[in-house]
Amino acid sequence: MKFFIDTADLDEIKEALSWGCLAGVTTNPSLYARTGGKLADFEDHMVKIAKMCEGLPVSAESQAKTTEGMIEEGRHLASLAPNIVVKLPICAESLAATHQLASEGVRINMTLIFSAPQALLAANAGARYVSPFVGRFDDIGEDGIAELANVVTAIGNYDWTGKNVDNVCEIITASVRTPNHVTQAALMGADIATVPFGALKKCLKHPLTDQGMANFDADWAKVVAAQ
Numbered sequence: 001m002k003f004f005i006d007t008a009d010l011d012e013i014k015e016a017l018s019w020g021c022l023a024g025v026t027t028n029p030s031l032y033a034r035t036g037g038k039l040a041d042f043e044d045h046m047v048k049i050a051k052m053c054e055g056l057p058v059s060a061e062s063q064a065k066t067t068e069g070m071i072e073e074g075r076h077l078a079s080l081a082p083n084i085v086v087k088l089p090i091c092a093e094s095l096a097a098t099h100q101l102a103s104e105g106v107r108i109n110m111t112l113i114f115s116a117p118q119a120l121l122a123a124n125a126g127a128r129y130v131s132p133f134v135g136r137f138d139d140i141g142e143d144g145i146a147e148l149a150n151v152v153t154a155i156g157n158y159d160w161t162g163k164n165v166d167n168v169c170e171i172i173t174a175s176v177r178t179p180n181h182v183t184q185a186a187l188m189g190a191d192i193a194t195v196p197f198g199a200l201k202k203c204l205k206h207p208l209t210d211q212g213m214a215n216f217d218a219d220w221a222k223v224v225a226a227q
C-alpha cells in the first residue's frame with residue numbers, strides 16, 4: 001500500500017517527502033483553509049506542492065458546482081502541473097464532469113465516497129482514484145473500516161481498462177485518523193492511504209521501538225566505556 005499525505009501544509013509535505021516513502025498528496029478546501037491561504041493564492045499554492053512532489057500525484061479540489069463549471073475548472077487545474085489530479089466530490093454533476101475530463105486524459109480523484117455503489121459509479125464514470133472516508137464513519141459511531149472493505153472488494157472485482165488514461169482505479173483510503181486505520185486498509189488491500197501528518201508520525205513511532213533504541217544505546221555506551 002502506498003502512503004499519501006493528506007495536507008496542504010508545505011512544511012508537513014517537505015518533512016514527509018524527506019522520509020523517502022511518500023507517493024502523493026491530497027488536499028481539500030478545509031486543509032487549504034487551515035494553512036491560512038487566500039483565495040487568490042490557491043492555484044500558486046497547488047503549483048508549489050506539485051513542484052515539490054514532481055512525478056507524484058497531487059489532488060487539488062474543484063469548487064465548481066455545475067458539470068460545465070467542473071469541466072472548466074478541472075481542465076484549468078490539470079493544466080497547472082502535469083501531476084495535478086482533479087478532486088471532485090461525488091454527485092450527478094461530478095460524474096458527468098469526470099466522464100468528460102477522463103476522456104481528455106485528466107485524472108480525477110472522486111472524493112466523499114461513503115459506499116461501494118458510490119465508488120462503482122465514480123469508477124464507471126472514469127475516476128482514476130476513489131476516496132472512501134473511514135474516520136467520518138467512526139465519528140458518527142459507524143464502522144468506517146467495514147465500509148472501506150466493501151469498496152475495496154467491489155472495485156477489485158472489475159477491470160477498469162478503458163475508463164481512464166491509466167486503465168486503473170485506485171482506492172485512496174481517506175479520513176484516516178489512526179495507525180490502526182492504516183493497518184486495516186493495508187490488510188484488505190487498499191491501494192493507498194492518505195494520512196494527515198499527525199497520524200503519519202504516529203505510524204512511524206512505537207513505544208517498544210523507543211525503548212529498544214534506548215536499550216541499544218545504553219548497552220553500546222558500556223562497550224565504548226570498556227575500551
Ligand SMILES: O=C[C@H](O)COP(=O)(O)O
Pocket residue numbers: 006027028111133135136174175176194
Ligand atoms: O478529504 C479527505 C480527507 O481525508 C478527509 O479527512 P477528515 O475526515 O479528517 O477531514
